[in-house]
Amino acid sequence: MTNTTSPVARVHRVRKSYGDTTNIVHALDDVSLDVHRGQFTAIMGPSGSGKSTLMHIMAGLDSVTSGQVVLADTDITRLGDDALTELRRRQIGFIFQAFNLVPTLDVRANIMLPFELDGHAPTESESAWVAQLIQTLGLSERTGHLPHQLSGGQQQRVAIARALGSTPHLIFADEPTGNLDSRTGREVLALLAAAAEEYGQSIVMVTHDPIAASYADRIVFLADGRIVDERRRSTPEQISGYMLAMEKVA
Numbered sequence: 001m002t003n004t005t006s007p008v009a010r011v012h013r014v015r016k017s018y019g020d021t022t023n024i025v026h027a028l029d030d031v032s033l034d035v036h037r038g039q040f041t042a043i044m045g046p047s048g049s050g051k052s053t054l055m056h057i058m059a060g061l062d063s064v065t066s067g068q069v070v071l072a073d074t075d076i077t078r079l080g081d082d083a084l085t086e087l088r089r090r091q092i093g094f095i096f097q098a099f100n101l102v103p104t105l106d107v108r109a110n111i112m113l114p115f116e117l118d119g120h121a122p123t124e125s126e127s128a129w130v131a132q133l134i135q136t137l138g139l140s141e142r143t144g145h146l147p148h149q150l151s152g153g154q155q156q157r158v159a160i161a162r163a164l165g166s167t168p169h170l171i172f173a174d175e176p177t178g179n180l181d182s183r184t185g186r187e188v189l190a191l192l193a194a195a196a197e198e199y200g201q202s203i204v205m206v207t208h209d210p211i212a213a214s215y216a217d218r219i220v221f222l223a224d225g226r227i228v229d230e231r232r233r234s235t236p237e238q239i240s241g242y243m244l245a246m247e248k249v250a
């Protein structure tokens with residue numbers, strides 16, 4: 001993927017601190033990161049290294065202590081709540097552990113919700129992509145079910161179809177394969193990779209799993225709130241090696 005265009009997301013010298021001067025935690029300490037169109041980025045690092053904080057800040061779900069986050073050409077650190085909500089709805093898809101499915105809507109309606117909220121009916125190609133997602137994610141028999149009638153893994157797949165369906169520019173995924181069996185997990189990762197390659201969607205995925213990270217174009221390693229390493233696409237074995245080396249240094 002060539003990086004000649006301006007980034008879809010830019011994190012510039014971001015700090016995020018919690019607590020007061022006597023008891024301060026730097027969850028992020030001077031982090032800068034660019035995400036380009038069609039790029040699939042994995043974020044890895046030990047527990048407490050700042051992965052979730054970074055993803056939440058990039059998605060406008062959390063504020064910075066200092067620094068800048070620019071999505072498309074908008075500095076979101078200066079946006080009000082309403083404008084931020086609007087930007088999130090139009091540009092961002094979320095695949096989070098708390099699936100946030102609407103309990104009163106069936107599977108199809110949940111998947112179509114981004115179109116509904118945006119007030120536009122899907123085009124023919126969008127409908128075809130949604131149909132492909134439903135099929136690939138093994139949800140064809142479930143489209144009329146309510147979320148509580150589904151298993152955890154099935155709910156996660158609905159959340160994935162919803163996040164990818166309207167082809168938002170940016171997708172944030174927090175351990176997207178955490179609840180899935182290994183075959184479905186691999187299919188979901190292949191879908192994410194296809195969304196990046198074929199639809200130019202940019203994906204930022206937090207994971208502890210070297211196999212999941214091996215689907216990404218690059219892997220960013222965090223430790224103690226700082227980016228300590230970055231690698232191009234690597235095999236699961238190589239990624240395990242980088243993680244081990246990081247632990248030895250720590």
Ligand SMILES: Nc1ncnc2c1ncn2[C@@H]1O[C@H](COP(=O)(O)OP(=O)(O)OP(=O)(O)O)[C@@H](O)[C@H]1O
Binds near residue numbers: 026046
């Ligand atoms: N609301 C908060 N108040 C105080 N400290 C916080 C808060 N949220 C996060 N932290 C601290 O910031 C640091 C980074 O947390 P974060 O959740 O981003 O880590 P993580 O890498 O996602 O961890 P894990 O892999 O365990 O989910 C941790 O030391 C955590 O305790």
